Amino acid sequence: MGDKNKMETRNLNLYYKGFQALINVSFPVKENTVTALIGPSGCGKSTFLRTLNRMNDVIEGTRIKGEVLLDDENIYDAEVDPVVLRKQVGMVFQRPNPFPMSIYDNIAYGPRIHGRKNKDELNEIVEKSLQAAALWDEVKDRLHKSALGLSGGQQQRLVIARVLAVDPQVILMDEPASALDPISTAKLEDLIHQLKSSYTIVIVTHNMQQAARVSDFTGFFLNGEMIEYSVTNTMFTAPRIKQTEDYITGRFG
Amino acid sequence: METRLSNYYEKGIKYFFGLIAGTSILLLFLIFSLLFREGLGVFSNVGVTNFILGTRWLPVSETPFFGALPMIIGSIIVTLGAGMLAIPAGISIAVYLAEVAPRSVREVAKAVIELLAGIPSVVYGFLGLTVLAPVIKDLLNLPSALTAFTAALVLAIMSLPTVVSISEDALDAVPREYREASLALGATKWETTVKIVLPSARSGLMAASMLGLGRAIGETMAVLMVAGNAMIIPHFIFDPVRTITASIAAEMGETVQGGLHYQALFGLGVVLFTITFVINLITDLIFTRTSSVKRGTSL
Numbered sequence: 001m002g003d004k005n006k007m008e009t010r011n012l013n014l015y016y017k018g019f020q021a022l023i024n025v026s027f028p029v030k031e032n033t034v035t036a037l038i039g040p041s042g043c044g045k046s047t048f049l050r051t052l053n054r055m056n057d058v059i060e061g062t063r064i065k066g067e068v069l070l071d072d073e074n075i076y077d078a079e080v081d082p083v084v085l086r087k088q089v090g091m092v093f094q095r096p097n098p099f100p101m102s103i104y105d106n107i108a109y110g111p112r113i114h115g116r117k118n119k120d121e122l123n124e125i126v127e128k129s130l131q132a133a134a135l136w137d138e139v140k141d142r143l144h145k146s147a148l149g150l151s152g153g154q155q156q157r158l159v160i161a162r163v164l165a166v167d168p169q170v171i172l173m174d175e176p177a178s179a180l181d182p183i184s185t186a187k188l189e190d191l192i193h194q195l196k197s198s199y200t201i202v203i204v205t206h207n208m209q210q211a212a213r214v215s216d217f218t219g220f221f222l223n224g225e226m227i228e229y230s231v232t233n234t235m236f237t238a239p240r241i242k243q244t245e246d247y248i249t250g251r252f253g
Numbered sequence: 254m255e256t257r258l259s260n261y262y263e264k265g266i267k268y269f270f271g272l273i274a275g276t277s278i279l280l281l282f283l284i285f286s287l288l289f290r291e292g293l294g295v296f297s298n299v300g301v302t303n304f305i306l307g308t309r310w311l312p313v314s315e316t317p318f319f320g321a322l323p324m325i326i327g328s329i330i331v332t333l334g335a336g337m338l339a340i341p342a343g344i345s346i347a348v349y350l351a352e353v354a355p356r357s358v359r360e361v362a363k364a365v366i367e368l369l370a371g372i373p374s375v376v377y378g379f380l381g382l383t384v385l386a387p388v389i390k391d392l393l394n395l396p397s398a399l400t401a402f403t404a405a406l407v408l409a410i411m412s413l414p415t416v417v418s419i420s421e422d423a424l425d426a427v428p429r430e431y432r433e434a435s436l437a438l439g440a441t442k443w444e445t446t447v448k449i450v451l452p453s454a455r456s457g458l459m460a461a462s463m464l465g466l467g468r469a470i471g472e473t474m475a476v477l478m479v480a481g482n483a484m485i486i487p488h489f490i491f492d493p494v495r496t497i498t499a500s501i502a503a504e505m506g507e508t509v510q511g512g513l514h515y516q517a518l519f520g521l522g523v524v525l526f527t528i529t530f531v532i533n534l535i536t537d538l539i540f541t542r543t544s545s546v547k548r549g550t551s552l
Contacts, residue, residue: 084439110439113441114439
């Protein structure tokens with residue numbers, strides 16, 4: 001487990017129109033680890049996640065104060081191009097969202113827009129990404145069939161493969177298992193374990209068992225504030241703060 | 254007791270809607286049969302080939318000729334011209350409204366554009382005649398300003414609201430998740446629009462284009478005013494033309510009911526009907542083919 005902070009936020013505040021959705025969040029994301037964000041609905045954990053690859057930029061009316069660092073550089077600096085940033089910090093969404101095209105084209109979409117045209121190279125990227133996402137064996141015979149014909153769990157792994165294909169350093173996952181059945185969820189969690197060695201992962205989940213199973217560090221959010229951050233084991237066995245304890249023992253949320 | 258009552262209620266609703274749907278189909282069938290009953294006479298008297306491929310239309314001369322080819326070509330040229338102008342322009346406007354414009358601009362602009370659809374066609378014809386035509390004549394140094402191009406331009410403007418409005422709806426219906434996924438992969442907004450949003454909205458855009466063309470081919474008043482109405486086969490887009498619809502409207506008043514001229518105009522109606530039918534059929538075929546591609550393989 002790396003000790004280096006791959007990403008870090010410093011006194012991050014986010015306003016949506018008149019509403020302050022994040023309040024002074026300072027949060028580290030250690031390299032090659034899985035960090036889980038937990039908290040009740042509307043606590044700001046998804047919003048926080050979306051600041052890490054500037055996906056909030058596309059929502060009209062959001063404003064940000066504070067710093068978000070990737071390898072010690074502020075990604076909100078004027079000279080940072082969000083398009084380049086998002087290649088480095090990929091994202092998996094709550095609902096599987098494959099494009100209405102073939103499995104192959106879904107995976108090749110990212111590499112193609114980033115200028116890879118060579119057919120052999122693309123074939124290789126597609127195969128490698130699907131293998132890394134533990135989907136290759138299930139789809140290798142129907143790469144040119146529509147991705148919409150896959151099951152929900154397969155679609156979500158496809159989406160992860162699509163992210164891997166652009167070779168990011170950090171992968172953000174926003175409740176990636178919330179639309180999946182238990183078996184698909186277990187496969188997804190296995191996958192997250194495997195990916196950790198090569199990528200830094202931040203995962204939002206409302207499922208505390210899942211946070212306990214997959215993550216090395218956990219941050220607890222409440223009403224836009226980061227209440228507690230610690231090693232996952234510690235968090236779930238000996239939380240320091242009363243609100244954290246109340247939440248993880250199921251007293252609210 | 255209660256369940257039985259609600260069963261009757263359900264059945265009643267079912268029949269009610271069935272009846273309404275049936276009526277509209279019946280109406281279509283009646284129109285269709287009227288058109289054919291009145292128009293078929295000309296095909297047997299003049300001959301199908303003479304009617305469709307004949308180049309002389311002299312309905313009231315001593316020896317009348319009923320060759321509809323100039324009008325058929327006129328209609329097709331004007332409609333295609335209008336489509337080639339209105340479809341790219343309309344889809345571009347829709348892309349601007351759906352993808353680029355801020356919400357406030359979008360709502361105002363869309364309402365205004367839809368308002369354009371409410372302007373009576375005779376007003377468009379009038380504007381085409383007094384405003385557009387002189388400009389076109391001066392710009393291109395033409396002998397007459399009333400040409401197929403003028404008509405196509407006016408029709409393009411008239412079908413623009415249809416194309417824009419339906420295209421915008423189609424683009425708007427593309428799930429936000431697609432856009433977000435694309436952006437999150439490091440695509441620019443433009444790449445996302447061209448490679449994800451437009452292909453995903455393809456069927457809606459196609460429908461928008463077809464409805465736009467439908468509006469253009471059926472339009473009568475405006476074309477009658479600006480197309481020049483020369484009964485000749487146009488050699489290029491700046492020749493005056495006469496369309497099928499304009500001929501029917503212009504000549505119907507002079508005919509004797511049941512006479513050959515009268516039948517010929519209904520025959521024109523049949524031809525027009527067939528053209529629209531074929532357009533719809535082709536669209537349908539393209540539709541099913543592309544959507545199976547969409548399900549099956551790649552974009």
